[in-house]
Amino acid sequence: MGDDGWKEMPKAIAPDTIRVLSTALGILSKDQKSEFTTVLHGGEPLMLGARRLEHLLSELRKNLSFEHKICMQTNGMLISDEILRICDEFKTSISISLDGPKPINDRFRIGHRGESTFDKVIAGITKLRNHPSSEFLFSGLLSVIDPFSNPKEIYTYLKSLGAPSLDFLYRDGNHSSYPFGKATFESAEYGAWLCELLDVYLADPTPVRVRFLDDLMRLTLGGRGIKEGSGITDFGIAIIETDGTVSKNDTLKSTANGADRFNEKWSIFSHRLADIFDSGEFDEYHRLQRPSSPTCKNCPELGVCGGGMPLHRWSNDGKFDNPSVYCNDQKTIIKHVRLNLSQEGLAA
Numbered sequence: 001m002g003d004d005g006w007k008e009m010p011k012a013i014a015p016d017t018i019r020v021l022s023t024a025l026g027i028l029s030k031d032q033k034s035e036f037t038t039v040l041h042g043g044e045p046l047m048l049g050a051r052r053l054e055h056l057l058s059e060l061r062k063n064l065s066f067e068h069k070i071c072m073q074t075n076g077m078l079i080s081d082e083i084l085r086i087c088d089e090f091k092t093s094i095s096i097s098l099d100g101p102k103p104i105n106d107r108f109r110i111g112h113r114g115e116s117t118f119d120k121v122i123a124g125i126t127k128l129r130n131h132p133s134s135e136f137l138f139s140g141l142l143s144v145i146d147p148f149s150n151p152k153e154i155y156t157y158l159k160s161l162g163a164p165s166l167d168f169l170y171r172d173g174n175h176s177s178y179p180f181g182k183a184t185f186e187s188a189e190y191g192a193w194l195c196e197l198l199d200v201y202l203a204d205p206t207p208v209r210v211r212f213l214d215d216l217m218r219l220t221l222g223g224r225g226i227k228e229g230s231g232i233t234d235f236g237i238a239i240i241e242t243d244g245t246v247s248k249n250d251t252l253k254s255t256a257n258g259a260d261r262f263n264e265k266w267s268i269f270s271h272r273l274a275d276i277f278d279s280g281e282f283d284e285y286h287r288l289q290r291p292s293s294p295t296c297k298n299c300p301e302l303g304v305c306g307g308g309m310p311l312h313r314w315s316n317d318g319k320f321d322n323p324s325v326y327c328n329d330q331k332t333i334i335k336h337v338r339l340n341l342s343q344e345g346l347a348a
Helices: 015-031 050-063 081-089 118-130 151-160 189-203 211-220 250-254 273-277 280-289 327-343
Strands: 038-040 070-074 092-097 138-144 165-169
Touching: 015 050, 015 273, 050 081, 081 092, 081 118, 092 118, 138 151, 151 165, 151 189, 165 211, 189 211, 189 327, 211 327
Parallel strands: 038 070, 070 092, 092 138, 138 165
Antiparallel strands: none
16 A cells, blocks of 8 residues: 555564564563563565574574463465474464455465465465364464455355454555445445354354454453454554564554654664653554544444554544544444344343
């Protein structure tokens, strides 16, 4: 969506950066009382290759105990027996991105030459499922919603792959660049899709966990959400780039070129992470999670919706001072959640 910050970054993290990163995260684990999770993201983290991945994870574990959660988000195409051995040895769980059966997945997840990636992803999932430590290693599947797909078909297929959990994401987009399949701000194509998914989920006598829906139900019942973008959350998210630069949540790249960058040039080579997180500029970024629009602040569903993800609130004119472009989708699925809970005598 127009971001070109990747051009300024090394394609892969260097050994010296890995060493400094490991030290920085180890210090952070002592500086702050609350636990945090380290996520290998991308790009595609497995493009490091087995040798460099093993070096990265072994260095991280020098300063982070084996109780510290390290996980990876991957497209799964490069999973091999050696990769799984390394992840098992250094206790790194794996979530795989897959949008559904081949025709659905191939709609957007294609290679550089336009070729299908589906068979390679399924081969990776099969290796992961067959590994002796798959119960730990395989954390779940992550899908981006295609509002033109059939929710029952998607759910049934993903469940058949043996994933312990599923999660679904709204597609990137905002008020100035509408998400795929969304006609207007008032329309609720994604909300209608999620309502159908909820019906399938609740009718399944042996369901696989769906984090998006579980969070909405938990929040509706007065609990606390565990997913960014729903509820009144207080997640602290920082990105460490391949050159050691510290940036904002990389989802903000879809709003405007460079929107994920801090004005202050922070780096793990020159700054202590706890000092960065205690700074005024980081606090301003952190508060961006909470919506500023009067529409959101006065909405009776704010405690459940939370205003959605900041990237979905963006417009070129109003910046982040808008309700989510998925506002009506959120209202639609939350209303359906409340209806179902009420019918079970559970909703307040």
